[in-house]
Amino acid sequence: xxxRWFENTAFQYAGxxxxxxxxxxxxxxxxxxxxxFDWTVLYExxxxxxxxxxxxxxxxxxxxxxxxxxxxxxxxxxxxxxxLGRISHFKPFYWFSTCYVEFFRNxxxxxxxxxxxxxxxxxxxxDLREMLFEQNFELWSATIGLSIYTASFMAEVIRxxxxxxxxxxxxxxxxxxLSYFQALRTVILPLAFRAIIPPLGSEFLNNMKNxxxxxxxxxxxxxxxxxxxxxxxxxxxxxxxxxxxxxLGLSLTISAILNMxxxxxxxxxxxxxxxxxxxxDVFFYPFEKIWAALAHxxxxxLAGQRHRSLHYTPFQALVHRLMKGLRISAGWLFRGAFVxxxxxxxxxxxxxxAGLKWSVVWxxxxxxxxxxxxxxxxxxxxxxxxxxxxxSLLMALIAISVSFGIxxxxxxxxxxxxxxLCIPCTLYIEIIRGNPLIMVIFWVYFFLPIFIKTxxxxxWSATIALTLFTxxxxxxxxxxxxxxxxxxxxxxxxxTGLNYFxxxxxxxxxxxxxxxxPAIVGQFIAIxxxxxxxxxxxxxxxxxxxxxxxxxxxxxxxxxYTTVAFxxxxxxxxxxxxxRRLESRLSPEKVRxxx
Amino acid sequence: xxxxxxxxxxxxxxxxWAQTALAGPTFDRVMKTKVIRAGIMTDSIPGAxxxxxxxxxGMDVDIAEExxxxxxxxxxxxxxxxxxxxxxxxxxxxxxxxxxxxxxxERDRSIDFSxxxxxxxxxxxxxxxxFKEHKDFVGQKIATMQGTTSEINVKNLLKELGDPKYETNVxxxxxxxxxxxxxRMGRVAGWSTDSTILLGYAAQVPGEFELxxxxxxxxxxxxxxxxxxxxxxxxxxxxxQDMWAxxxxxxxxxxxxxxxxxxxxxxxxxxEMWP
Numbered sequence: 069x070x071x072r073w074f075e076n077t078a079f080q081y082a083g084x085x086x087x088x089x090x091x092x093x094x095x096x097x098x099x100x101x102x103x104x105f106d107w108t109v110l111y112e113x114x115x116x117x118x119x120x121x122x123x124x125x126x127x128x129x130x131x132x133x134x135x136x137x138x139x140x141x142x143x144x145x146x147x148x149x150x151x152l153g154r155i156s157h158f159k160p161f162y163w164f165s166t167c168y169v170e171f172f173r174n175x176x177x178x179x180x181x182x183x184x185x186x187x188x189x190x191x192x193x194x195d196l197r198e199m200l201f202e203q204n205f206e207l208w209s210a211t212i213g214l215s216i217y218t219a220s221f222m223a224e225v226i227r228x229x230x231x232x233x234x235x236x237x238x239x240x241x242x243x244x245x246l247s248y249f250q251a252l253r254t255v256i257l258p259l260a261f262r263a264i265i266p267p268l269g270s271e272f273l274n275n276m277k278n279x280x281x282x283x284x285x286x287x288x289x290x291x292x293x294x295x296x297x298x299x300x301x302x303x304x305x306x307x308x309x310x311x312x313x314x315x316l317g318l319s320l321t322i323s324a325i326l327n328m329x330x331x332x333x334x335x336x337x338x339x340x341x342x343x344x345x346x347x348x349d350v351f352f353y354p355f356e357k358i359w360a361a362l363a364h365x366x367x368x369x370l371a372g373q374r375h376r377s378l379h380y381t382p383f384q385a386l387v388h389r390l391m392k393g394l395r396i397s398a399g400w401l402f403r404g405a406f407v408x409x410x411x412x413x414x415x416x417x418x419x420x421x422a423g424l425k426w427s428v429v430w431x432x433x434x435x436x437x438x439x440x441x442x443x444x445x446x447x448x449x450x451x452x453x454x455x456x457x458x459x460s461l462l463m464a465l466i467a468i469s470v471s472f473g474i475x476x477x478x479x480x481x482x483x484x485x486x487x488x489l490c491i492p493c494t495l496y497i498e499i500i501r502g503n504p505l506i507m508v509i510f511w512v513y514f515f516l517p518i519f520i521k522t523x524x525x526x527x528w529s530a531t532i533a534l535t536l537f538t539x540x541x542x543x544x545x546x547x548x549x550x551x552x553x554x555x556x557x558x559x560x561x562x563x564t565g566l567n568y569f570x571x572x573x574x575x576x577x578x579x580x581x582x583x584x585x586p587a588i589v590g591q592f593i594a595i596x597x598x599x600x601x602x603x604x605x606x607x608x609x610x611x612x613x614x615x616x617x618x619x620x621x622x623x624x625x626x627x628x629y630t631t632v633a634f635x636x637x638x639x640x641x642x643x644x645x646x647x648r649r650l651e652s653r654l655s656p657e658k659v660r661x662x663x
Numbered sequence: 664x665x666x667x668x669x670x671x672x673x674x675x676x677x678x679x680w681a682q683t684a685l686a687g688p689t690f691d692r693v694m695k696t697k698v699i700r701a702g703i704m705t706d707s708i709p710g711a712x713x714x715x716x717x718x719x720x721g722m723d724v725d726i727a728e729e730x731x732x733x734x735x736x737x738x739x740x741x742x743x744x745x746x747x748x749x750x751x752x753x754x755x756x757x758x759x760x761x762x763x764x765x766x767x768x769e770r771d772r773s774i775d776f777s778x779x780x781x782x783x784x785x786x787x788x789x790x791x792x793x794f795k796e797h798k799d800f801v802g803q804k805i806a807t808m809q810g811t812t813s814e815i816n817v818k819n820l821l822k823e824l825g826d827p828k829y830e831t832n833v834x835x836x837x838x839x840x841x842x843x844x845x846x847r848m849g850r851v852a853g854w855s856t857d858s859t860i861l862l863g864y865a866a867q868v869p870g871e872f873e874l875x876x877x878x879x880x881x882x883x884x885x886x887x888x889x890x891x892x893x894x895x896x897x898x899x900x901x902x903x904q905d906m907w908a909x910x911x912x913x914x915x916x917x918x919x920x921x922x923x924x925x926x927x928x929x930x931x932x933x934x935e936m937w938p
Contacts, residue, residue, distance in 0.1 A: 299810025
């Protein structure tokens with residue numbers, strides 16, 4: 069009887085409404101926050117300072133959008149370059165690209181930003197430094213630092229997309245007489261883009277969210293501005309809510325555009341095109357017109373070339389051969405120059421690194437690794453004074469194990485037919501994923517205590533924030549894993565009389581989990597890197613300890629940040645090697661496409 | 664099934680515990696538990712910082728310890744930053760914030776303050792011999808910390824001196840250490856905050872930096888206390904005055920700012936004494 073009711077969609081919606089009503093009633097009237105909300109700070113002129121703080125927030129939003137757009141553009145260019153490098157025959161280019169990708173993917177963005185902003189100028193000659201400081205150095209170091217980070221992820225996406233193309237296609241293209249660039253432009257890229265664009269889109273989204281970290285080098289973007297309102301008026305709840313909603317709006321806009329692009333990539337016959345397709349038609353109309361206008365002259369040019377006669381006069385043949393020789397030698401010259409520049413950079417870097425005072429790092433290594441474990445004289449430090457790298461690892465471990473449970477439940481919940489499960493789970497996933505981690509940390513740290521009326525140690529606040537954040541991502545991994553299992557499996561299981569839980573427990577999950585393992589390890593690496601963000605609330609993890617050390621020693625920022633980057637890298641890289649081994653064991657038939 | 668029950672029990676236990684942890688009026692709670700939770704900074708030299716032995720030391724730490732000792736309580740140190748020190752008092756997460764915080768009217772609307780326990784003022788730290796007076800900083804970049812009164816003061820100063828780009832010329836960082844690094848690498852021409860903090864950092868590299876110009880603001884430091892708990896405020900005020908009366912204050916002050924320290928800052932004013 070009850071089950072019949074629960075299967076009724078109208079009843080599910082009604083239930084949801086009742087739940088929302090109850091929540092609103094409880095938090096709105098019964099629950100005592102001990103805090104008077106004052107939303108006027110967001111739109112009225114503040115009397116003390118004589119400024120409308122809402123305008124500051126909008127200025128922050130504009131800057132966030134600006135940083136996101138510019139860094140996405142640079143990242144796409146760099147990512148394509150290094151993505152091609154990752155499948156290149158030319159070994160130095162391949163090695164260089166691989167080092168680039170692995171290094172920047174496996175160190176936290178925060179450390180990279182600190183490095184670009186605080187350490188790099190110290191290593192430059194004085195006049196060059198002056199020239200940099202003439203510019204808006206905060207903004208540019210943050211934007212370019214962000215692009216370099218995002219580019220390393222995009223390079224991998226592009227490489228994977230290119231390698232998803234069967235090798236035979238490339239061989240066919242070459243044997244029909246196409247050159248490298250022709251094969252790339254007319255055969256490989258058009259096909260690869262179909263595989264590349266969806267994951268590339270989520271990199272754009274991540275890039276926007278990561279722009280919130282620019283606040284650590286003093287860039288007044290959205291997150292910074294919301295913190296500014298908090299510190300000027302102590303209206304943290306209102307300011308953070310506003311920033312969260314703005315971030316969510318940005319994320320939703322970006323995903324809407326991405327979804328429309330995905331829709332257009334699928335070849336849908338005109339009759340089956342739905343409303344969403346029509347909307348995307350309207351949206352893309354101007355872009356398609358511009359594209360057509362740009363493409364027209366190029367087409368004409370190429371068409372002219374295509375109909376070119378193959379019968380050369382002797383003179384033409386000579387010119388042709390000369391040009392070909394020139395092209396080949398230019399290619400070799402370029403390669404030689406590339407190797408020379410690379411070698412020069414390596415030697416310079418090695419000389420620079422050798423000239424640093426590494427003994428400082430050596431004497432403080434134990435501080436970086438375990439802080440002052442074991443010691444029990446200070447009761448205010450949890451876990452016997454543990455800190456540094458081991459603390460970061462511990463946080464990541466707790467977060468990934470707990471969030472696995474959350475991810476499993478929420479991921480299944482999102483796929484459920486029951487609206488009462490599906491809608492809340494979807495909301496949780498989308499709201500968390502639509503916000504930068506730093507906002508989630510602020511929420512848990514400042515506002516969770518108001519709701520539960522108890523105060524948590526910074527370590528636990530940060531770990532809870534990381535867990536909630538990872539949970540949303542794992543839920544999507546779980547959903548992807550389960551949707552990969554052919555539906556026949558669960559139909560067969562159900563028809564043998566297993567119930568839902570039995571089907572999941574014995575049939576679906578054992579298969580799906582095996583496929584998910586590489587993605588979960590990838591998520592673990594991400595969460596380990598993200599522990600560096602806990603420094604903003606003062607958790608004694610590696611970044612915070614490094615900053616404290618730097619603060620005390622003052623004169624060795626280069627040594628300390630390089631060491632910290634190296635420590636993060638070693639951990640993340642070994643994990644990603646493990647993930648790759650797992651992946652190749654699970655799908656052994658991959659062939660490396662080379663161009 | 665068994666494990667489910669255990670988990671439910673654990674959840675219930677957590678909920679019950681959360682309910683009992685409700686913060687009551689501070690004075691009663693402190694007297695009952697004999698524990699004072701004090702918010703203290705971690706990167707302000709010599710206010711409160713981690714030294715070479717990784718111990719948490721500084722003037723603020725000693726003051727807080729002394730107040731707790733006088734009340735016969737144990738001190739629980741909670742790390743705060745310029746961002747969290749007021750929010751924590753508001754939320755009742757700490758009983759007092761001894762975190763070189765200026766007593767400001769805007770702040771007094773949200774929390775209460777003790778009597779002034781330390782007198783400071785704002786100055787600008789700059790490379791030696793490059794600047795003579797405040798006017799020289801017009802058109803130059805100046806570092807401050809986000810969410811501090813010095814950020815507002817320095818913007819107002821530049822505005823008064825006629826700098827048209829005073830908004831963008833002030834760069835706000837998250838930590839004092841970051842400001843100092845920006846100054847050292849020449850990204851900013853000066854760093855402005857309370858003079859004792861500047862002295863603390865300048866002493867790390869003797870002879871390279873100097874304070875420029877006069878004080879351009881008064882920064883009376885008060886201990887941040889929960890709003891409307893006058894019994895608790897009395898208790899803290901009395902403790903500070905007793906400290907001053909029997910010379911303990913001077914002893915602590917000289918330990919951190921005396922003539923023998925690298926942060927020498929003469930004690931010129933007297934704290935408010937009630938007969």
